[in-house]
Amino acid sequence: MFFTQLWDLFMAFTRASNLGFGGGPAVIPLIKIEVVERYHWLTNAQFADALAVGNALPGPIATKLAGYVGYQVSGWLGVLVALIGTILPTVLAVVLLMGFLRKYTNSPILKGMLKGVRPVVIVLIAQTAFEMGSGSFPNLMTWGVALATVVSLNWLKLHPALIIAISMVFGLLVFR
Amino acid sequence: MLKKLWDLFIAFTRASNLGFGGGPSLVPLIKVETVDRYQWLDNEEFADALAIGNALPGPIATILAAYIGYKVAGWLGVLAALLGTVVPTVFIVVLLGSLIVKHSNSPELKAMLMAVRPVVVILVAQTAYDMGKKSFPGYSSWGIAVVTVALLYLVDIHPAFIIIAAMLFGWAAYGRTRKEKVRN
Structure with a gap:
C-alpha cells in the first residue's frame, strides 16, 4: 500500500512535469489534474492552499508543490519521491543529451512545436484558475x-x- | 573540488531563495551568480542553457542548475546545484503545509485561508493573462486555444493528448515554413 502510494506520487509528478512546456507555471495545471482529479489527494480548495503557500515563498513553484503534496501523501519519503519525479527526467535529459540539445534547441521545428503548444498551456492555466474558483x-x-x-x-x-x-x-x- | 561544489550549492541557494514568483523569476538571479559572479559560463552559453530550459518541459530553474552544475563539477555538481535550488524552500513549504493540516480546524486558520484563496485564483488567472499577451501572434494561435477549450470541456480528454497534438500541429504549421531562413 505504502509503496503503491510512493509509486503513484512518482508517476503523478513525472507525468505532470514532463508535459509542462513553459516552466513551473505551465506545470501547475498538470499537477492539479494528477493531485486533485486523478488521485484525489487534495480538494480544489486544498490545492489553492498549497499554491498560496508556494506563492508566498521564493524558489521554483513545481518543486514546492511536489514537496507540499508529497509530504501530505506519504511524509518525507513522499517529498523525496515527488521531487525526483519532478526533476529527474529533465535533469538526465539535460546532462546526457547536452550536445544534441545545444544543437537543436534553436531549430525552427522545435520553435514551431513550442509555438503550437503555448496557447494550450495558457488555456490550461486559465482553466485551473476557473476550477479553483469554485469553492473559493x-x-x-x-x-x-x-x-x-x-x-x-x-x-x-x-x-x-x-x-x-x-x-x-x-x-x-x-x-x- | 569541494570548494567548487560549495560555491555551486551557495550560488543556487542564493538565486532560488531570493526569487519570488516561481522558476522564470529565478533566471536573472541565476545569471547574476553563474555569469557575473563566478564566471562559470559567458552570456552566450547562458543563453544556450536558457534556450534548452525553455525547450524542455518541467521547471526551468532545475534545468539550469543541472546544466551549469554538470559543466562546473560533473554529476556531483549537478547534485550540489539541485540541492541548493530545491531543498531550502521545499523544507519551509513542508513545514507550513503540515501546520495547515494540523490546525485545519482552527477558526483563525480557516479565516486566513478563506481570504487567501481568492488571491490565489487571481494570481493563477493573471499568469494565464500575462503569458497570453505574448502567445497569440496570429489567428491560428487563437484557433488552437478554441480547440483546446472545446476538447477539454466537450470531450473530457487528458491534456497530454492535446499538448502532443498541438506540438505536431506547430511542427507542421510553423516549423517548416521558416526552414529556408535558417543560417547555419
Missing part, C-alpha cells in the same frame, strides 16, 4: 478580495507574496 468564493467579501488583488497586481504593482500576506491578515481580522 463563498461570500461577497471574497469577491472583494479578488477585486482588490487585481488592483494590487496591475495598478499598485504589489508583489504577489506581499498580497498573500496582507490577505491572510485581512482574513484573520474580518472572517473569523
Whole structure:
C-alpha cells in the first residue's frame, strides 16, 4: 500500500512535469489534474492552499508543490519521491543529451512545436484558475478580495507574496 | 573540488531563495551568480542553457542548475546545484503545509485561508493573462486555444493528448515554413 502510494506520487509528478512546456507555471495545471482529479489527494480548495503557500515563498513553484503534496501523501519519503519525479527526467535529459540539445534547441521545428503548444498551456492555466474558483468564493467579501488583488497586481504593482500576506491578515481580522 | 561544489550549492541557494514568483523569476538571479559572479559560463552559453530550459518541459530553474552544475563539477555538481535550488524552500513549504493540516480546524486558520484563496485564483488567472499577451501572434494561435477549450470541456480528454497534438500541429504549421531562413 505504502509503496503503491510512493509509486503513484512518482508517476503523478513525472507525468505532470514532463508535459509542462513553459516552466513551473505551465506545470501547475498538470499537477492539479494528477493531485486533485486523478488521485484525489487534495480538494480544489486544498490545492489553492498549497499554491498560496508556494506563492508566498521564493524558489521554483513545481518543486514546492511536489514537496507540499508529497509530504501530505506519504511524509518525507513522499517529498523525496515527488521531487525526483519532478526533476529527474529533465535533469538526465539535460546532462546526457547536452550536445544534441545545444544543437537543436534553436531549430525552427522545435520553435514551431513550442509555438503550437503555448496557447494550450495558457488555456490550461486559465482553466485551473476557473476550477479553483469554485469553492473559493463563498461570500461577497471574497469577491472583494479578488477585486482588490487585481488592483494590487496591475495598478499598485504589489508583489504577489506581499498580497498573500496582507490577505491572510485581512482574513484573520474580518472572517473569523 | 569541494570548494567548487560549495560555491555551486551557495550560488543556487542564493538565486532560488531570493526569487519570488516561481522558476522564470529565478533566471536573472541565476545569471547574476553563474555569469557575473563566478564566471562559470559567458552570456552566450547562458543563453544556450536558457534556450534548452525553455525547450524542455518541467521547471526551468532545475534545468539550469543541472546544466551549469554538470559543466562546473560533473554529476556531483549537478547534485550540489539541485540541492541548493530545491531543498531550502521545499523544507519551509513542508513545514507550513503540515501546520495547515494540523490546525485545519482552527477558526483563525480557516479565516486566513478563506481570504487567501481568492488571491490565489487571481494570481493563477493573471499568469494565464500575462503569458497570453505574448502567445497569440496570429489567428491560428487563437484557433488552437478554441480547440483546446472545446476538447477539454466537450470531450473530457487528458491534456497530454492535446499538448502532443498541438506540438505536431506547430511542427507542421510553423516549423517548416521558416526552414529556408535558417543560417547555419
